[in-house]
Amino acid sequence: MPEPAVAPVLAIEDLTVAYHTRKARRLALDDVSLALGHSEILGVVGESGCGKSTLGMTILRLLPPNGRIVSGTVSLTGHGDLQRLSNAQMRSIRGREIAVIFQDPTTSLNPRLSIGTQLLQVQQAHAAARKSGSTTAKSLRENAISKLEEVGLPNPSRAFERYPHEFSGGMRQRVMIAMALLFEPKVIIADEATSALDVTLEAQILELLLRLRETHGTSILFISHDLGVVSQLCDRVVVMYAGRVVEEVPGEAVLAAPRHPYSQALQAAVPNRRTRGTRLATIGGRVPDMAESSASCSFAPRCLFTTTTCTESNPALYETDSGLARCFAYAPEHGDKWAVKPSTEEWHRRNAELADSPGSGGDRSESGPLVDIGDLTVHFGSARRPRLSAARPVVRSVVRAVDGVSLTLDRGRILGIVGESGSGKTTLGEALVKLLPPTGGTISFDGQDVTRISTREIFQFRRRAQMIFQNPYSSLSPRMQIGSLLTEPYEIHRIPKSDRHSVEELLAAVNLPASVRNSFPSQLSGGQARRVGIARALVLEPDLVVADEPTAGLDASAAASTVNLLADLRQRMGLTVVLISHNLSLVTTSADEVCVMYFGQVVERGDTATVMATPAHPYTRALLALAPDPERSSRLERRRLLVPGEIPSPDSPPPGCRFHPRCMYAQDICKEVAPKLEPAGGKGAPEHLAACHFAEDVRAGRLPAAQDLGLMAAGAPAGL
Amino acid sequence: MVLYVVKRLGVSVIVIAVIMVMLGLLVHLVPGDPARIILGPHATPQTIALIRRDMGLDTPVYAQVWNFMWGAVHGSFGIDPFTSTPVASELGSPLVNTLVLALVSFVLSLAVGIPIGILAAVRQGGIADAIVRGASILLLSTPPYVVGLLLLLLFAVNHHFFPALGIPGGVGGYIKALVLPAVSLAAFWWAYLARLVRSSMLEALGQPFVRTSRAYGLHERAIRYRVVLKNALVPVTALTGLMIGYILAGTVYVEYIFERSGLGSLAVSAITNRDWPVVRAAVLIYAAAFIVGNLLADIAYRFLDPRLRLEERADVFI
């Protein structure tokens, strides 16, 4: 790990930033100091509302109009205090000395301009300011294309002419990175740069950032809410809470040995292989909005280690064995007040004491299969073949979103479905609750064939099978109050008054206070809105609930309590849950069984513990390896890509094993013969199935990598 | 894209054909013997028979429809029974007048409305913005013919800046006579476009990609005109098809108010006279202009939005 160099590239000192609204003032950054060394990767983590994005925007002097720097300096080597610069000078720094990569490449690139135009515009903006160097259209174009090549875009000169929507999410993010590289800036600010991506793509982008740091010596400020990612990538990590730096530690330590209670709480909320079957720890309350710098520890209201000292004065940063932490427990003069030093385990323990233990045994706990699907297929596009296309053989091909999936799900179990976007997992979920008609195969529900049922029967069926949608804000009508939203299903299904639950009961079931009944969805936090979505799905007391990415977009703590909630509901109500997520750790924490999907098919299925201990499919193996693990505290290394490339175009599945272009174990047979989903050969686990020719060897860890695709992907474009 | 154009073209041709069939049947859809209506109650059977033959009413209905369509495709709309001259030659100069008026109004609408909208968006909250917004509400809530009459009173009757009625000879006179009618047609669109462009421009300025441009050092001016403008103009392109239709429809009352010779005034008098061949020809021309306008606007819209352009393409890149 490079020590921060003598003179940091970017130094932030005593920075305080506040937002002013007509009514109030809110402190976003409170006396923040940090230094980014030459070619260092510095992580900034925290929940949303902790001021981490404000930090990035302050550095670039792009705060919204109501944001103001109250005090402090941001200085860049060679330019001094950035606040002293004129607007024109500051503009010439943006993009040239400090570049940004934003979270969502879909909205951060202009949909109506080609990639090339956008890259050229950035260069021209600076060409005009610089009035030197070669700025001919041709040289600018060549520069842009060379950057596109550097970030691994296949066929860069063709990509130059293309529009953002013609790229996949991962490729779009590469374009953003290419834009950041145009002038080889000293500093790159990555603001949640990988948060919108699948794990395998995320790993690729992280690897790319590491490579850029190596080749260009760029310093990277990596802002993220994801403790795991930060620990894998960063040399040093700063944890922020309520606008203040609360902990500063080396990268690995943030997962392995966090010292500040807040960092510990964050870590306890992140699922990993140790949290299997346990409740995830949560943090009560929310990040406070503060008008003035608080006189006590700002984490005190949510901290489980609070003493009187904490509420009387404000802790400074104290030295710990791994770094600095803003907590009195490490202050030399106060340390002895903590008989038990704050630790993640202790946080877990105390958190579990607080949580009311879930009631045991539901009343509907008969066993036996509830859902049984056989060879289910959902294809899109076959019926919408354009008539006139006979003139030109351009036929929209069939997209096989779900292609031959068989599953049995017992009552009262949680089945986790994992896969990248494009794997068909959401489509499968929607087909399960009859939101989509299957193209082929059968679905039976509670012994009854529901594959093809009338609209009337679907209506009946919906009472028993519900879906929890990914985005609670878009699935809840914004003009209805929570109370009416919750009782609406009763009205729709004309449930007699006597059979209804009260709104209070419904809210209590998802741990929401009764007071939210009169709020509108937009007034709720992400986690609360998600709970309302769950409550609404539970109103009719269904037997089956399909939860699609229930934690997407939530902070660690809110995500953890959502997962806990689903597990509790299963316990209390005997609910059968299908949990769909791209996050394997999350699924393995609560699910009894997992089902890994790739390209519309199930590639591995089995009891969670078995699959985790002995993954039998290379894809599962890679997903497991990519999940952050505090015990091994693995730093992401270059060339450890495991799964290069992306899911290929959905209408043209690769022949043979669909995973073979990305599989590091692929042999010749894989390119021709599609493997079947068969028992993986584990002794005590006959139900452990995997679709791989070498499943047994993979499971036993006997297979040497046929080719190091990782190496290949690091050097050459990773596209397919 | 090509496929799309072909498809849209096909649909347009079908629509025009259907309209032609209906126009061919028009004579029979109105109660009463058309020849008798034209000639009045005192006509002799001989003259009626003559007119019927001129109008082709003595042939079977399907043949009438076919003849009408066949003629129309070849630019012939039969004989005007009132003047006994070919309808096509009667239409000539009024048609040119109307098209010139519509085209000038259309260009004038865009050329003034869009910059006003941009100005208001750029000066959001400023005086210019307030004036634009106030004036546009006023204009939008005034019926267009009232605007026409007011202009007429103000500039032609009270002050003789422009000729009041009719079209005087000479190029200068022609142009002068065009100003007031064109402005009275365009004024509504200035207001409408200004508001539309203003709001879509502000919306585009709030998009995350604008933040990207700022974060990469683009000047505000470059952001406005090179990054955002294209996005802001997409709704305008979508509107132009509709505009063409409305402006054409507007020419009817404008020609009436300003007593201009044109397709509109011709159609109005033909309808009062039950002069079917002229009515048919005029309606067909309006319909065709409307359809072609829409077609062009749709294609332009596609062209501006790369996402729509892609839809028809089979190979999605990467």
Ligand code: SF4
């Ligand atoms: S100072 Fe006290 S309240 Fe604050 S984090 Fe440490 S133990 Fe918790």
Ligand code: SF4
């Ligand atoms: S069948 Fe071959 S390509 Fe497919 S997962 Fe197994 S080893 Fe990899």
